Amino acid sequence: MVRSMITPSCxxxxxxxxxxxxxxxxxxxxxxxxxxxxxxxxxxxxxxxAWLPIVSGGEQDFRNKxxxxxxxxxxxxxxxxxxxxxxxxDLRDCLIQVPAIRRMIPRLAEFLxxxxxxxxxxxxxxxxxxxxxxxxxxxxxxxxxxVVRSEQTLAALRRALPRVQAAVPEATVISVxxxxxxxxxxxxxxxxxxxxxxxxxxxxSSQPGAGAGGASSSVALHLRPQSFFQTNTVVARELYAQxxxxxxxxxxxxxxxxxxxxxxxxxxxxxRSDVGIGGVRAVLGVEVSAEAVRSAERSAEEANIAxxxxxxxxxxxxxxxxxxxxxxxxxxxPPRRGIGAELAAWLDECGAQRVIYSxxxxxxxxxxxxxxPGFAVREARVFDMFPHTQHLEVxxxxxxxxx
Numbered sequence: 001m002v003r004s005m006i007t008p009s010c011x012x013x014x015x016x017x018x019x020x021x022x023x024x025x026x027x028x029x030x031x032x033x034x035x036x037x038x039x040x041x042x043x044x045x046x047x048x049x050a051w052l053p054i055v056s057g058g059e060q061d062f063r064n065k066x067x068x069x070x071x072x073x074x075x076x077x078x079x080x081x082x083x084x085x086x087x088x089x090d091l092r093d094c095l096i097q098v099p100a101i102r103r104m105i106p107r108l109a110e111f112l113x114x115x116x117x118x119x120x121x122x123x124x125x126x127x128x129x130x131x132x133x134x135x136x137x138x139x140x141x142x143x144x145x146x147v148v149r150s151e152q153t154l155a156a157l158r159r160a161l162p163r164v165q166a167a168v169p170e171a172t173v174i175s176v177x178x179x180x181x182x183x184x185x186x187x188x189x190x191x192x193x194x195x196x197x198x199x200x201x202x203x204x205s206s207q208p209g210a211g212a213g214g215a216s217s218s219v220a221l222h223l224r225p226q227s228f229f230q231t232n233t234v235v236a237r238e239l240y241a242q243x244x245x246x247x248x249x250x251x252x253x254x255x256x257x258x259x260x261x262x263x264x265x266x267x268x269x270x271x272r273s274d275v276g277i278g279g280v281r282a283v284l285g286v287e288v289s290a291e292a293v294r295s296a297e298r299s300a301e302e303a304n305i306a307x308x309x310x311x312x313x314x315x316x317x318x319x320x321x322x323x324x325x326x327x328x329x330x331x332x333x334p335p336r337r338g339i340g341a342e343l344a345a346w347l348d349e350c351g352a353q354r355v356i357y358s359x360x361x362x363x364x365x366x367x368x369x370x371x372x373p374g375f376a377v378r379e380a381r382v383f384d385m386f387p388h389t390q391h392l393e394v395x396x397x398x399x400x401x402x403x
Contacts, residue, residue: 010095017089018081021096021388028059032384035392039382042362043369046377046396052242057235057384060095064136064233067186068105070129074118079109079132086122096388098233100136104168108132108144111167115160117153125182128153133177133187135199135223138233143173143199145225147187149180154192161194172196175225191225198222198295201229203237203264219267219303222295228261230393235385239393240268242381243331243356246397250354253281254327258314258334258343260285263296263307265331265358270300270307282327283307286317315343318350326351331358338364344371355398360385362394369396376401 012018013025023031036054040046071088072078080091092105112129120127131147144164146157154176157164164174173196179188201221219240223229230236247255247269257266266285283306287293290311300307310317314332319342330352332339338361339347347355348371355375359365369377375398383393 012089012091012094017083018091018094020081022390024388026388028056028387031387032056035384035390036382039362039380039392039394042366043377043380043394043396045369046380050377050379052379052381054382055235055238055384057232057387059387061098062232062234062387063096064098064101065229065231066094066097066101066105066132066134068132068134070112070119070131072119074116075113077109077112077119077129079105079112082122088119098136100140100142100170101134104134104142104170107167108134111160111163114163115156117156120149130179131186135229137199138202139200140170141172141199142168142170143175143223143225144168144171145175145177145187145191147177147179149178151178154178158192158194165195173199173225177225187226193225198224198227198298201233203233203240203268219305220299221262221264221267222298223262224291224295227289227292227295230264230385232385232387235383235393236264239358239383239385239395240264242395243358244268246356246379247329250329251281252328252354255281255283255329255331256318256327256352257283257285257331258318258339259332260287260292260296260309261289261333262292263287263299263309265333265356266296266307266309267299267303267305269331270305272303272305281306284327285309286312286314288313315340315346318343318346321350323351328352329354329356331356333358334364336361336364338368340368341371344368348372348374353400356395357398358393358395360391360393362392365394365396369398372398374400 032054068079078088078090080089083089118127120130128149133145135143174194176192177187178190203219260266263285266283270283271281293309293311296309377396378399379397385393
């Protein structure tokens with residue numbers, strides 16, 4: 001799916017103030033071609049006929065999450081990134097953010113100026129406001145998270161909650177993350193909710209056949225403040241839909257979704273009794289975060305989806321499974337490091353007949369596939385989740401080789 005081919009002009013890049021979108025001056029068609037070629041080269045064992053067309057992520061208005069560094073000074077904050085010398089660079093008009101985020105940032109900056117709270121000064125290791133993380137749902141609702149250094153600032157923001165709501169009425173979830181240490185982290189472990197509990201990410205029709213004479217279905221994922229979700233909602237929909245199409249075609253009786261997060265793949269591939277999709281299929285999601293599991297369970301219950309979820313380490317769960325419990329198909333969506341040698345070896349030797357592997361790092365994917373000689377890639381697809389950068393998502397359908 002390739003939408004427009006117009007490369008946007010970025011004043012921040014042209015002025016040398018931000019180079020995060022390193023490829024923004026490269027025409028989008030060339031970016032897509034280069035990413036496709038890179039994956040085909042790294043995954044040389046995949047037949048050329050197995051590659052499906054690359055999915056474009058757009059040219060602007062695609063990023064649903066902004067991790068804004070708070071810089072500047074009290075009463076005059078910047079919201080963007082850190083430049084040379086730890087100086088804040090204001091990027092409030094960045095065109096890759098979805099419009100709902102861009103519209104909100106000036107109002108957020110005005111609120112922060114009014115608090116008189118000092119931005120964190122990295123070189124001096126002083127100040128209070130470190131980051132503001134903003135996530136936008138397709139509905140326009142926002143999740144607003146302040147990352148601060150102290151209990152005093154947490155208390156100040158708690159008292160200022162009515163003013164935050166007045167400045168950003170779109171925010172249905174507001175929280176404060178406390179990170180007192182002088183470390184290069186985007187957030188700490190402690191999160192205090194001030195408003196709401198989760199942001200609803202409506203994924204639209206993600207089942208094969210929806211909107212084309214088949215049954216229409218819709219999945220809403222619930223994101224709590226520290227939950228992971230793909231940064232490009234349109235491409236996330238395409239990613240889950242592709243997996244659902246493969247599953248519908250193969251019709252496995254049982255699926256495990258390892259590293260399931262808030263349940264995107266599991267929920268897209270599980271039976272839907274209300275719309276007659278999926279038949280009889282046992283789906284189990286495994287995720288180390290108990291909070292993410294609770295979100296997935298809520299989504300499944302609300303959508304009448306027959307899927308179960310457990311909080312456990314993906315590798316430990318698989319290695320401890322009884323052979324009779326191994327499913328017909330396993331979905332894995334690991335972090336950049338990949339699934340690792342232990343899980344790759346288990347997959348290669350277990351009874352699962354097929355694997356769907358979604359990866360944000362083709363290098364670690366290539367390494368893991370080399371450790372799974374018992375499988376062959378039947379189909380593969382690249383998803384441009386991160387336009388104007390070298391990053392991407394690639395997903396492959398593996399089938400056990402019969403001797």
